[in-house]
Amino acid sequence: QVQLxxxxxxxxxxxxxxxxxxxxxxxxxxxxxxxxxxQAPGEGLEWVTSVSHDGRxxxxxxxxxxxxxxxxxxxxxxxxxxxxxxxxxxxxxxxCARDQANTGGYYPDSWGQGTLVTVSS
Amino acid sequence: xxxxxxxxxxxSASVGDRVTITCRASQGISTYxxxxxxxxxxxxxxLMYAASxxxxxxxxxxxxxxxxxxxxxTISSLQPEDFAxxxxxxxxxxxxxxxxxxxxxxx
Numbered sequence: 001q002v003q004l005x006x007x008x009x010x011x012x013x014x015x016x017x018x019x020x021x022x023x024x025x026x027x028x029x030x031x032x033x034x035x036x037x038x039q040a041p042g043e044g045l046e047w048v049t050s051v052s053h054d055g056r057x058x059x060x061x062x063x064x065x066x067x068x069x070x071x072x073x074x075x076x077x078x079x080x081x082x083x084x085x086x087x088x089x090x091x092x093x094x095x096c097a098r099d100q101a102n103t104g105g106y107y108p109d110s111w112g113q114g115t116l117v118t119v120s121s
Numbered sequence: 122x123x124x125x126x127x128x129x130x131x132x133s134a135s136v137g138d139r140v141t142i143t144c145r146a147s148q149g150i151s152t153y154x155x156x157x158x159x160x161x162x163x164x165x166x167x168l169m170y171a172a173s174x175x176x177x178x179x180x181x182x183x184x185x186x187x188x189x190x191x192x193x194x195t196i197s198s199l200q201p202e203d204f205a206x207x208x209x210x211x212x213x214x215x216x217x218x219x220x221x222x223x224x225x226x227x228x
Contacts, residue, residue, distance in 0.1 A: 045219040107212045
């Protein structure tokens with residue numbers, strides 16, 4: 001079955017960087033687009049970014065453009081989210097999710113359990 | 122950006138009730154609309170995509186429909202495990218925006 005396991009969350013100071021990882025198993029990772037979706041404590045869901053199956057096409061929410069970068073390593077079945085110049089408003093649980101298609105432009109049909117990022121001094 | 126609204130924001134219902142949640146897009150999104158269920162402390166669970174197609178394994182008591190830019194999620198015969206927060210999401214165009222959620226709790 002599809003399994004997505006995020007890691008890399010923690011407490012980080014404002015302005016610092018952090019890299020999240022998501023290891024995929026149970027499906028052919030290189031055939032699917034992938035998403036990152038986040039949820040601030042007590043708040044709703046916010047789509048952050050997605051990437052096509054081959055890593056060539058990337059899409060970002062305006063709120064993170066230029067600071068968060070999505071990437072993937074298909075031979076390692078791993079999705080990444082490089083986060084830089086972090087702000088308090090980036091505090092959230094970050095979910096990795098598989099796209100229904102290979103483009104990164106459809107809906108997230110399988111989700112990981114999430115990893116919490118707290119930006120605080 | 123496409124804005125998604127949901128109504129009601131919260132809803133109290135009883136076991137056995139039939140409930141309907143509405144999601145409205147600020148512009149046309151065809152049927153590029155998904156629904157998710159989320160319970161406290163858990164990841165969202167996909168329920169439906171293309172406005173009315175059930176995700177594999179989701180029971181048929183969940184149904185979806187579309188009228189223009191209005192979408193509805195209907196849950197027939199509520200069971201205790203259905204009390205959760207429900208989100209819609211459009212995937213017509215970037216950014217793939219979510220609605221603010223509808224909290225469904227037990228009366």
